[in-house]
Structure formats: C-alpha cells, structure tokens
Amino acid sequence: xxxxxxxxLKRSSWTLLHTITTAYPTEPMPTxxxxxxxxxxxFSKINPCWCCVEDFRAWMSRPENNVxxxxxRRKTFGKWLCDAHNDVVENIGGGSDACVLRISI
Amino acid sequence: xxxxxxxxLKRSSWTLLHTITTAYPTEPMPTxxxxxxxxxxxFSKINPCWCCVEDFRAWMSRPENNVxxxxxRRKTFGKWLCDAHNDVVENIGGGSDACVLRISI
Numbered sequence: 001x002x003x004x005x006x007x008x009l010k011r012s013s014w015t016l017l018h019t020i021t022t023a024y025p026t027e028p029m030p031t032x033x034x035x036x037x038x039x040x041x042x043f044s045k046i047n048p049c050w051c052c053v054e055d056f057r058a059w060m061s062r063p064e065n066n067v068x069x070x071x072x073r074r075k076t077f078g079k080w081l082c083d084a085h086n087d088v089v090e091n092i093g094g095g096s097d098a099c100v101l102r103i104s105i
Numbered sequence: 106x107x108x109x110x111x112x113x114l115k116r117s118s119w120t121l122l123h124t125i126t127t128a129y130p131t132e133p134m135p136t137x138x139x140x141x142x143x144x145x146x147x148f149s150k151i152n153p154c155w156c157c158v159e160d161f162r163a164w165m166s167r168p169e170n171n172v173x174x175x176x177x178r179r180k181t182f183g184k185w186l187c188d189a190h191n192d193v194v195e196n197i198g199g200g201s202d203a204c205v206l207r208i209s210i
Contacts, residue, residue, distance in 0.1 A: 009124055012117035016153070019114055023153035039147035045140050048121070048128035 009049050014085060017043075021078040024071075033071045040067050055088045114154050119190055122148075126183040129176075138176045145172050160193045 020039075025032060044060050047053040059065055070080035125144075130137060149165050152158040164170055175185035 008120060012120035012124075015113060015117035016121055019117075019153040020151055023151070023155075035147055035150050038143060039151055042140055042144035042147060046125055046128070046144055048124040050128075 006049065006051055010052065013047070013049055017081055018078075018085075021074065021081050024074045024077055026074045028071065028074070036071045036077070037067050040071075052088050056084065059084050059087050111154065111156055115157065118152070118154055122186055123183075123190075126179065126186050129179045129182055131179045133176065133179070141176045141182070142172050145176075157193050161189065164189055164192050 024036065028036070040060070044053075044057045047056060049056075060067065065080070065084070067080065070076045129141065133141070145165070149158075149162045152161060154161075165172065170185070170189070172185065175181045
C-alpha cells in the first residue's frame with residue numbers, strides 16, 4: 001500500500017495533478033495563483049517518481065514553461081500540465097498514456 | 106483519464122503522499138524541511154478531494170499535529186501522515202484502507 005511500483009506512482013501522481021487543475025478556479029485570485037505556483041514548485045522538488053523527476057523539473061525550468069503565467073486561468077493551467085505530461089512521458093519513452101484534453105475547460 | 110471518481114482520487118492522493126514520505130531523507134536538511142512543510146500546507150489548501158479536504162485541513166490545524174515538528178525526521182513525518190490518513194479515513198466513514206505502517210522507516 002505504501003510502496004507502490006513506479007507505474008502506479010506515475011498514474012497516481014498524474015491523476016492527482018490533473019484533478020488539481022480541474023478543481024482550480026476558472027479565474028483564480030492572486031492568492032490562489034501564488035499558492036498554486038508554490039505548490040508546483042515544491043512538488044517539482046519533492047516529486048518521488050525517480051524516473052521522471054528530473055525531466056519534469058527540467059521542463060518546468062524552461063522560460064516558456066514558467067508556471068507563473070499559466071496559473072492566471074484554469075484553462076491555461078490545465079493546458080500547461082497536459083503539455084508537461086506529454087513532454088515528460090515522451091522523454092521517458094512512453095506515449096500511450098499521454099494526456100488528451102478531454103475535459104471541459 | 107483526467108476526471109477520476111472520488112475513490113480513485115483518494116487512492117491516488119494517498120499513494121503519492123505516502124511515497125513522498127518514504128522518499129524523504131532520513132535526516133533532512135533545514136531547507137528540505139521547509140520545502141516539505143510548504144508543500145503540505147499548500148496541499149491542504151488545494152487538495153481536490155472534496156470529500157476529505159476539510160477533514161484533512163482540520164486535522165493539520167490541531168496544535169498536536171503541527172507539521173513543523175514532524176518534518177525533522179523521515180520516521181516522524183511518515184508516522185504523521187499515517188496518523189492523518191487514519192484520522193481522515195475514519196472521519197469519512199471508511200476504515201478498510203486505513204494506513205498500516207508496513208514500510209521500513
């Protein structure tokens with residue numbers, strides 16, 4: 001229960017992260033934007049998925065992926081995470097579970 | 106994929122959180138302790154599990170559950186999360202998936 005294999009860990013992490021983006025306000029207040037930026041930055045440091053932590057961190061550190069501008073709206077934040085997912089999954093040789101924007105944003 | 110039911114969301118969240126505690130250093134540096142405190146505080150705000158977010162937040166806000174003292178060691182931090190899990194699960198009428206400390210800490 002407490003020590004999942006890496007596939008389960010990856011699935012769990014993405015499930016939680018995508019749900020976080022769908023629960024994010026459509027037009028978040030500045031405080032909520034700050035909290036979400038801080039959460040994502042902390043997550044990029046403590047992400048326990050040893051197979052993707054470096055790729056995710058590298059992706060987030062690219063200027064064009066700076067989370068600050070994307071947390072201004074639910075729609076852009078959700079897209080940002082799907083882009084991260086697709087990019088990180090591609091880097092680790094996956095592809096079949098790449099995120100598809102099937103949610104109503 | 107992007108909109109899990111609440112059971113899947115709960116499982117995913119606990120899986121990720123418990124794995125985070127097992128990946129935490131045995132004796133974390135002050136910076137790592139700060140990052141983990143911040144992560145948990147942000148998570149308590151943005152936790153998308155609508156069925157347990159209030160219980161988790163209330164549990165964390167009790168003085169005896171102040172995360173600051175628990176992040177000083179992996180062992181105490183892991184125990185802190187299991188206590189949170191057991192308490193929150195009990196409050197929402199569950200019990201069967203209560204965390205058992207089966208991991209080597």
